[in-house]
Amino acid sequence: MTAAALRSVMPADHPLRFDLNDEVHARPPEQLSVPTQATFLALFTEAAERDREWDHVCRLVRSYGVEPPPKGVTHLSLDLGAFRLKWERHTEFSRYKFIRTLQAEDPFAEPAIRAVPKEWLGEVPGRVMVAAHIALVSPEAGTPDYDAISTRLFAGHTLIGSAIAGGAATALTDLRIHDDGFSRVLVHNRSMTPRQAGRMVQRILEIDTYRVMALLALPIARELGPKLTGYERELAEITSRLVQATKVDEAKLLERLTRLEAEIENAEAAHHYRFTAAAAYHELVQRRIAELREERIQGLQTFQEFTDRRLAPAMSTCESVAQRQESLSRRVARATQLLSTRVDVTREGQNQALLESMNRRAQLQLRLQETVEGLSVAAVTYYIVGLVGYAAKGLKALGAPLHVEVTTGASIPVVAVLVALGVRRIRRAVAAAPEPQMGG
Numbered sequence: 001m002t003a004a005a006l007r008s009v010m011p012a013d014h015p016l017r018f019d020l021n022d023e024v025h026a027r028p029p030e031q032l033s034v035p036t037q038a039t040f041l042a043l044f045t046e047a048a049e050r051d052r053e054w055d056h057v058c059r060l061v062r063s064y065g066v067e068p069p070p071k072g073v074t075h076l077s078l079d080l081g082a083f084r085l086k087w088e089r090h091t092e093f094s095r096y097k098f099i100r101t102l103q104a105e106d107p108f109a110e111p112a113i114r115a116v117p118k119e120w121l122g123e124v125p126g127r128v129m130v131a132a133h134i135a136l137v138s139p140e141a142g143t144p145d146y147d148a149i150s151t152r153l154f155a156g157h158t159l160i161g162s163a164i165a166g167g168a169a170t171a172l173t174d175l176r177i178h179d180d181g182f183s184r185v186l187v188h189n190r191s192m193t194p195r196q197a198g199r200m201v202q203r204i205l206e207i208d209t210y211r212v213m214a215l216l217a218l219p220i221a222r223e224l225g226p227k228l229t230g231y232e233r234e235l236a237e238i239t240s241r242l243v244q245a246t247k248v249d250e251a252k253l254l255e256r257l258t259r260l261e262a263e264i265e266n267a268e269a270a271h272h273y274r275f276t277a278a279a280a281y282h283e284l285v286q287r288r289i290a291e292l293r294e295e296r297i298q299g300l301q302t303f304q305e306f307t308d309r310r311l312a313p314a315m316s317t318c319e320s321v322a323q324r325q326e327s328l329s330r331r332v333a334r335a336t337q338l339l340s341t342r343v344d345v346t347r348e349g350q351n352q353a354l355l356e357s358m359n360r361r362a363q364l365q366l367r368l369q370e371t372v373e374g375l376s377v378a379a380v381t382y383y384i385v386g387l388v389g390y391a392a393k394g395l396k397a398l399g400a401p402l403h404v405e406v407t408t409g410a411s412i413p414v415v416a417v418l419v420a421l422g423v424r425r426i427r428r429a430v431a432a433a434p435e436p437q438m439g440g
Contacts, residue, residue, distance in 0.1 A: 029198035035102035043126030107135030217278035
């Protein structure tokens with residue numbers, strides 16, 4: 001059976017099958033051969049800038065006579081002649097990499113970004129988070145003098161580096177921003193293939209990018225620290241007063257707790273994503289360092305050591321503040337629930353007393369109503385008996401053989417019974433009538 005025939009009898013593909021399969025091949029690293037230089041930019045971009053960013057990339061590509069891919073892609077890699085462009089869009093930032101053959105003996109004297117048109121570069125959407133020059137060169141003859149390398153290429157700063165890829169290369173950097181606004185990375189390639197070199201350079205750049213993105217949460221953590229201390233102090237004061245609070249105090253304490261809970265929830269909602277993202281970025285940093293397969297160079301801090309000593313404490317601070325904020329939110333919620341229960345119990349007691357008072361009033365009203373009904377029966381009977389008397393007098397005047405006083409007196413019990421029955425019937429009819437419905 002041919003491939004086409006086999007495919008024709010297979011079940012239909014899931015709509016996302018090919019997209020999900022191709023995702024593992026997305027953003028492949030560039031193949032880098034010695035000597036190569038590159039400039040790397042990571043720009044923080046808002047969602048509203050995404051369309052303008054894509055249009056700006058297309059403008060650069062078309063200016064070199066190359067047609068860009070259809071809109072909607074999240075990465076591209078194109079040879080524009082003067083340099084190679086690699087562009088990638090991520091959740092919060094976009095990455096640009098401009099690559100060309102090394103132009104000078106000094107690997108950072110003529111960086112690759114100088115080949116990019118200045119007018120286009122000045123209008124790139126976003127804000128720079130990371131800017132770095134990278135040079136991939138052959139190793140120096142003999143034993144490297146790292147102090148001399150630091151003086152010549154890194155302004156005398158302390159170097160951070162190690163042998164990477166199982167000793168196939170050496171990566172050096174100072175993780176500092178130099179006078180031109182860029183950091184620097186020097187890679188001595190001993191035996192890496194171009195594809196392997198591309199992977200290693202990409203991992204080094206990702207370490208720097210994710211390190212900076214993770215640190216976005218640190219200023220927030222420092223700002224939240226004193227606020228959380230104030231919230232904790234206020235919560236302690238409220239719970240202390242709650243122990244001996246009277247019914248009058250409960251409503252005021254509940255109002256304070258509700259306001260405090262709203263402030264804490266607002267802060268947590270505003271910063272939850274940043275703390276979560278910081279933890280994810282920190283994990284990516286650790287993963288990329290592990291993928292470097294570092295070997296120590298005597299006298300230099302490795303990437304792992306630098307991260308453990310400088311980045312790890314910052315991430316611990318962020319994690320501590322996030323946990324503290326979450327714990328405070330739970331404690332305030334418990335205190336609010338407890339106080340709400342007390343207020344509800346107090347209100348139920350007040351409602352019970354009110355219902356008892358209303359019940360007594362209803363009983364008094366019933367008795368008053370029964371008294372009024374009795375008086376009403378007497379009054380109506382009096383008037384009807386009077387009418388009977390007048391009627392008897394009229395009939396007697398017409399010659400009827402009636403005794404007016406006897407007739408009037410005899411009608412009293414009859415009229416009284418009929419009036420009483422009529423009043424009772426009316427009361428039952430009113431009581432049985434359905435209550436009017438609210439609304440329309």
